[in-house]
Amino acid sequence: MTTDVVLQARGLTKHYGHVVALDNCDFDLRAGEILAVIGDNGAGKSTLIKALTGAVVPDAGEIRLRGEPVTFRSALDARRAGIETVYQELGVAPALDITQNLYLGREQRRKGILGTVFRKLDKPAMRRGSARQMADLGIRVQSIRQKVDTLSGGQRQAVAVARVAAWATSVVIMDEPTAALGVRETNQVLRLIERVRENGLPVVLISHNMPNVFEVADRIHIHRLGRRIAVVEPGRTTMEEAVAVMTGAKQPEDLA
């Protein structure tokens, strides 16, 4: 059934000159799951994510959100549909504080004449909102007024995750969110990703780190040469098998 599929793509294709970054690619994300996307460098994972989030317009194929066909012409279109993304490059402004980062581009103004004429920000409301959001996700910081450059790498990434989780209403997508982090910080971010799922949002996690993927993912989308060649579950497939399929050493049909 497709009823519990939140985000679905069929036949996505994207050419860059002679390079086929996406080759008739399918994609399914179910409600309440963490779906990992794994694949070799250059397999087309980032392009798939960009196509799903409007950052790239595919040459062909269709995307459905909760069964409804959608066309995203820009990242803003996807955000309006409730799809939020943590991009591979760290998406925070270090000189701004945590609250300013959470509300960046979506600042709230005061009610009444202060807001309409004098454009005054409602800082207390935004601070309350960000304190609530950080508490909901169990992110501990000294103060939500801290500038992000006073945070550790893991806390910074946590702020980036908190922002997308705060605004997403349909899907949270993360492209290699732990790539730049140490072991302890990676674990913090993984707990955070699980927390986002517990709070009811499905998560797409692109990662190179097999142990991480097998630890948190409910299902694993294996990407190879621009398309999905298999979907496996951590309980039923071993890490070695998944890597073998990913690199072409093993055919997906040969999986147990």
Place this chain on the structure above:
Amino acid sequence: MTQLDDAVLLEKEDRAGPLRAALSSQTAGPLAALVLAVVIFSATTDSFLNAGNLSLIAQQSVVVGTLALGQTLVILTAGIDLSNGAIMVLASVVIGNLATDGNVFGALLAGLAVCLVLGLLNGVLVAQFSLPPFIVTLGVLSVLTAAARLYTDSQSYPIDSAFLTALNGGPTVGGVTITYGVLLWIGLTAILGYALTQTAWGVRVYAVGDNPRAAALTGIKVKRVLLSVYLTAAVVYAFAAWQALGRTPTADPSGYSTANLDSITAVVIGGTSLFGGRGGVVGTLIGALIVTVLANGLTQAGIDSLYQQVATGILVVIAVAVDHFVRTRQTR
């Protein structure tokens, strides 16, 4: 939990409001330096600490101080404006020339138009064509310096309109004149300070200067923000031109030739980072005062004015070093 307690606490703090914002860590250093300089000159000279001299210091700071407000906006976006002095000078000679017909109000508006057109030019080249601000404004500086002389045939225009020199006058309180120019400078600082710290536009200016790619990913229209900054700065430069006509009632195409660098000095001493995203206009106001206080105080102390340049230079290096320390404290 603890986070929510925090939030309650923070809200209370916020009621202390604008004063606290003004005295935030970024202005504390410059303010301490200013107070220190004032204390030292007051203690070591007889002629420094009196209302007349302090009023003079404010008046001497006004033109560069106002230019520096616009410069602050540009530097906050990790840009730099080498052309601001030249824009102001061209505006003032255009005003001076047109005012000879007697339509002084129209002349002033024409000066504003000159500033806006040039701000738009800088802004479009930087925002739309992604050219480096240093090069763009260096080019504009070069062209305008020549243009001002060609336009005036290297003459200067005496200004005899009371309206155009009005900013040099003002109410006298206890024998000391507080000029409208100084009040305008403080007013502009307050307005820009409000816009930078209390509006979404301000947050976006900081974000664009700090991390333009992250800003763009959150949906901020980076080019539009940059353009708005160069245009706002241009309006500020027009006010500086008006103030300059009050300070010296001649529109001289070769005047204020180092005002661009002086404005950068004020911004940097005021604690704004040349790398963008950190700082503010209150610091810049203090920075401009520091430079004037050094010049004035050393003169009162009978010390060669060359040492004023030495002292200013040392302060610039200290300010940049502090900024470097702040920016790298947590980078691993």
